[in-house]
Amino acid sequence: MSEEIVNEIKLPNESELILSSSPHLHVKQDIRKIMLTVLIALLPTTVAGIYFFGFDALKVIFYCVAFCVLLEMLWFKMAGKPMSTVKDGSAALTGLLLALNLSSAMPWWVCLIGALLAIWLGKQVFGGLGHNPFNPALVARVGLLIGLPGYMTTWVPTKLMTQTPVTEYSKQFFSPTGLTDLAAGNLDAITCATPLGVLGTTEKILDTTVQATFLDVSSLDACWQYFIGNVGGCIGEVSALALLIGGVILVATKLIKWQVPVAYIGSVAIFTYIISSIWPGVTPMPLFHILTGGLLIGAIFMATDMVTSPMTTTGAVIFGVGCGIITCLIRIWGNYPEGVSFSILFMNALVPLIDRFARTKPFGFKKLIAKGADA
Amino acid sequence: MSAKSAYKVVTFSGGVHPDYDGKDLTRECAITEAPLLDQYQVIVHQNIGAPPKVIVNTGDEVKKGQVIAEANGFVSVPLHAPTSGEIGKPIEVPGPMGTNVPVVVIDADGKDEWGELMPPIDWKNSDGDTIKDRIRAAGIVGMGGAAFPTHVKLSPPADKKIDYMILNGAECEPYLTADHRLMLEQPEKVLAGAAILAKSIGVENIYIGIELNKQNAIDTLLAKADEYNVKIIGLKVLYPQGAEKQLIYAATGRKVPAGGLPMEAGCVVQNVATAAAVFDAVVEGKPLIERITTITGTPVVKPGNWKLRMGYTVAQALELAGGVKENPGKLILGGPMMGFAQKSLQVPIAKNSSGILLLARNEVVQYESMPCIRCGKCVGACPMNLLPGTLSSQIESESFDLAEQYNVMDCIECGSCAYICPSNRPLVQHFRRAKAEINMKRRAQQKK
Numbered sequence: 001m002s003e004e005i006v007n008e009i010k011l012p013n014e015s016e017l018i019l020s021s022s023p024h025l026h027v028k029q030d031i032r033k034i035m036l037t038v039l040i041a042l043l044p045t046t047v048a049g050i051y052f053f054g055f056d057a058l059k060v061i062f063y064c065v066a067f068c069v070l071l072e073m074l075w076f077k078m079a080g081k082p083m084s085t086v087k088d089g090s091a092a093l094t095g096l097l098l099a100l101n102l103s104s105a106m107p108w109w110v111c112l113i114g115a116l117l118a119i120w121l122g123k124q125v126f127g128g129l130g131h132n133p134f135n136p137a138l139v140a141r142v143g144l145l146i147g148l149p150g151y152m153t154t155w156v157p158t159k160l161m162t163q164t165p166v167t168e169y170s171k172q173f174f175s176p177t178g179l180t181d182l183a184a185g186n187l188d189a190i191t192c193a194t195p196l197g198v199l200g201t202t203e204k205i206l207d208t209t210v211q212a213t214f215l216d217v218s219s220l221d222a223c224w225q226y227f228i229g230n231v232g233g234c235i236g237e238v239s240a241l242a243l244l245i246g247g248v249i250l251v252a253t254k255l256i257k258w259q260v261p262v263a264y265i266g267s268v269a270i271f272t273y274i275i276s277s278i279w280p281g282v283t284p285m286p287l288f289h290i291l292t293g294g295l296l297i298g299a300i301f302m303a304t305d306m307v308t309s310p311m312t313t314t315g316a317v318i319f320g321v322g323c324g325i326i327t328c329l330i331r332i333w334g335n336y337p338e339g340v341s342f343s344i345l346f347m348n349a350l351v352p353l354i355d356r357f358a359r360t361k362p363f364g365f366k367k368l369i370a371k372g373a374d375a
Numbered sequence: 376m377s378a379k380s381a382y383k384v385v386t387f388s389g390g391v392h393p394d395y396d397g398k399d400l401t402r403e404c405a406i407t408e409a410p411l412l413d414q415y416q417v418i419v420h421q422n423i424g425a426p427p428k429v430i431v432n433t434g435d436e437v438k439k440g441q442v443i444a445e446a447n448g449f450v451s452v453p454l455h456a457p458t459s460g461e462i463g464k465p466i467e468v469p470g471p472m473g474t475n476v477p478v479v480v481i482d483a484d485g486k487d488e489w490g491e492l493m494p495p496i497d498w499k500n501s502d503g504d505t506i507k508d509r510i511r512a513a514g515i516v517g518m519g520g521a522a523f524p525t526h527v528k529l530s531p532p533a534d535k536k537i538d539y540m541i542l543n544g545a546e547c548e549p550y551l552t553a554d555h556r557l558m559l560e561q562p563e564k565v566l567a568g569a570a571i572l573a574k575s576i577g578v579e580n581i582y583i584g585i586e587l588n589k590q591n592a593i594d595t596l597l598a599k600a601d602e603y604n605v606k607i608i609g610l611k612v613l614y615p616q617g618a619e620k621q622l623i624y625a626a627t628g629r630k631v632p633a634g635g636l637p638m639e640a641g642c643v644v645q646n647v648a649t650a651a652a653v654f655d656a657v658v659e660g661k662p663l664i665e666r667i668t669t670i671t672g673t674p675v676v677k678p679g680n681w682k683l684r685m686g687y688t689v690a691q692a693l694e695l696a697g698g699v700k701e702n703p704g705k706l707i708l709g710g711p712m713m714g715f716a717q718k719s720l721q722v723p724i725a726k727n728s729s730g731i732l733l734l735a736r737n738e739v740v741q742y743e744s745m746p747c748i749r750c751g752k753c754v755g756a757c758p759m760n761l762l763p764g765t766l767s768s769q770i771e772s773e774s775f776d777l778a779e780q781y782n783v784m785d786c787i788e789c790g791s792c793a794y795i796c797p798s799n800r801p802l803v804q805h806f807r808r809a810k811a812e813i814n815m816k817r818r819a820q821q822k823k
């Protein structure tokens with residue numbers, strides 16, 4: 001070894017050494033990246049929504065995201081908190097989720113109220129991100145549904161549905177006046193029903209006409225239309241395909257516990273299968289339930305919200321099954337055609353209980369109990 | 376490969392995979408003997424338990440390997456001179472835990488002369504106590520990091536039957552390769568050391584667990600394992616594979632009861648470096664005065680594995696490695712997951728200094744208390760199956776009783792949770808704090 005350069009050996013400068021507790025490594029992941037990934041996972045759904053509902057959908061998305069971010073900033077300003085927290089992206093995500101849970105016909109001021117409900121009531125009054133017990137976007141959705149039911153139950157058809165001649169599939173969602181308007185090319189104020197809405201208006205009895213309606217709304221062709229998203233509803237609920245792509249992204253990046261959507265959708269499938277097999281007049285087959293309404297966006301993007309769902313995998317299963325059963329109960333026997341938002345909010349409220357129940361046992365804990373340490 | 380030398384691959388549940396394990400920096404670096412110094416500063420208290428009592432005075436001449444401090448009680452080990460020379464004035468220097476510690480100063484005479492070595496022991500035909508006494512006399516402690524006196528671990532109460540001797544060759548800490556090189560370069564020492572350790576407690580089943588990223592070490596040990604009746608176990612590359620309870624579970628399927636010691640699962644775990652030191656002590660009569668340390672990190676000019684005597688300072692060790700290319704942001708004794716950050720370069724190497732790691736400024740992570748977003752990542756990562764996120768919220772609101780009910784005392788401070796937490800929460804710091812509070816409370820209750 002030729003070490004003539006010994007004098008040039010440079011040693012660390014002690015004053016620049018940072019003291020801190022172990023571990024000294026950290027995964028290359030943070031809240032911001034998580035939120036960004038979820039936003040990316042929502043991209044297919046967002047694009048599908050804009051494709052099916054056009055420029056109006058884009059406007060609603062823009063309003064909701066902008067209002068949510070601005071209101072969050074305003075809150076921080078008023079609370080004297082550092083503005084940098086806005087950069088975590090959670091307000092933008094809440095905004096997008098809110099928009100995807102609204103109809104594309106929503107005026108800007110409803111978006112503003114929704115953003116207020118989501119960011120202030122849903123999140124900040126509880127102490128901000130991480131402390132909110134309820135999914136903020138759903139707080140807003142349910143709040144609007146109660147306060148402004150008219151706006152929240154008025155649906156516009158997709159661009160494809162209004163193309164003339166109106167297909168047999170599309171016809172079932174328009175009222176007679178709607179069809180006249182359509183024929184006259186009077187598209188401005190035209191509204192349609194959602195598949196779940198069609199069900200809601202039929203009497204739930206063992207009647208053959210009801211069963212015929214069921215067959216219509218749950219025919220293979222109809223299910224295919226629901227799958228791609230050619231159906232009335234909220235901007236983000238319509239395309240099952242786009243939502244499933246997002247779900248795959250979230251599971252692959254391990255950002256959600258796959259147990260939640262699987263337990264949720266699985267329990268809806270089993271529940272509705274049993275009911276529709278025993279009483280064919282009560283509700284259509286499972287595929288209809290899975291593809292319509294907010295089930296997929298709820299199961300994949302809303303129920304899986306980290307902050308408001310259980311921490312353990314056992315808890316996640318309980319949570320998912322609970323959501324599924326309540327959704328079915330509301331859809332089949334409740335006063336509202338849709339039950340996804342209510343069921344998730346209800347289960348959100350139970351999360352502390354579920355977490356306590358589904359607590360993990362420490363490694364090696366059983367042995368101690370077996371030894372007689374009665375606790 | 377013959378069926379005889381095949382090995383099974385096992386693991387535990389939980390754990391994390393660091394993005395970059397830094398082992399490539401030193402994996403190929405053969406162990407090099409460090410040159411003699413003019414002066415050694417040997418930390419007196421290098422073992423868990425009572426500090427040994429210094430028995431030399433300023434001006435005394437000592438030989439290499441001579442006892443300079445005597446064990447003080449059962450949980451204590453003697454300390455030996457790393458070279459021959461004259462004892463200097465006792466001083467205090469910065470220690471690895473941040474406080475100043477007393478050291479014995481030896482001004483080397485350059486002859487590096489051994490004193491009288493202890494007589495070799497014919498361990499195959501000797502009883503357990505003879506071996507244990509020798510291990511203690513040689514000043515051997517757990518060299519993987521804990522520095523717990525080895526003879527104590529080898530002395531379970533009479534009613535505890537030990538079935539397994541397990542050597543930890545996992546070296547799951549990123550960056551460190553000292554154990555890897557040891558197994559590769561001195562396999563017989565490790566294997567014989569394992570056999571001696573097993574013999575000392577009368578155990579037949581001897582396992583050495585090695586992570587699969589050290590395939591050449593596995594192959595090397597496998598080739599000779601049968602001679603020593605040792606079984607090699609392949610461990611999946613997953614941190615903290617080398618944590619005692621996790622290693623025991625992976626190797627034997629036994630679970631150490633929560634709050635209990637390995638012996639309650641009939642196991643004793645020792646580090647491979649400790650086994651090699653045991654070999655030296657029993658077969659060659661040499662006390663523990665040196666160890667293999669990985670000097671590494673991206674800012675280091677020439678990362679490598681060095682055999683350092685106790686009393687080398689961090690600064691002197693870094694000089695061996697050519698110093699630094701750029702000013703580092705962090706100096707760590709040990710590995711990056713459980714090691715201790717240092718402020719001073721004057722800290723001397725101790726028996727448990729497995730690594731000297733420098734992190735560049737952009738590699739340093741700062742933990743800030745962001746809110747827990749309840750993502751549950753920490754739950755999946757915790758090898759002890761705890762709820763780190765929940766615990767940390769409880770501790771933040773000072774609910775230590777609740778944290779105790781949620782078993783914070785079972786935390787092994789492996790850091791997996793803090794590593795994975797996207798909210799960058801100082802989880803391990805929280806748990807240390809809670810444990811200290813709970814221990815204080817328990818002590819107060821005992822007094823009453």
Ligand code: SF4
Nearest residue numbers: 757786787789790792
């Ligand atoms: S809680 Fe303790 S044992 Fe569990 S991952 Fe964190 S540091 Fe490791």
Ligand code: SF4
Nearest residue numbers: 747750751753764796
């Ligand atoms: S990993 Fe961090 S943010 Fe996620 S649950 Fe654990 S403590 Fe909370």
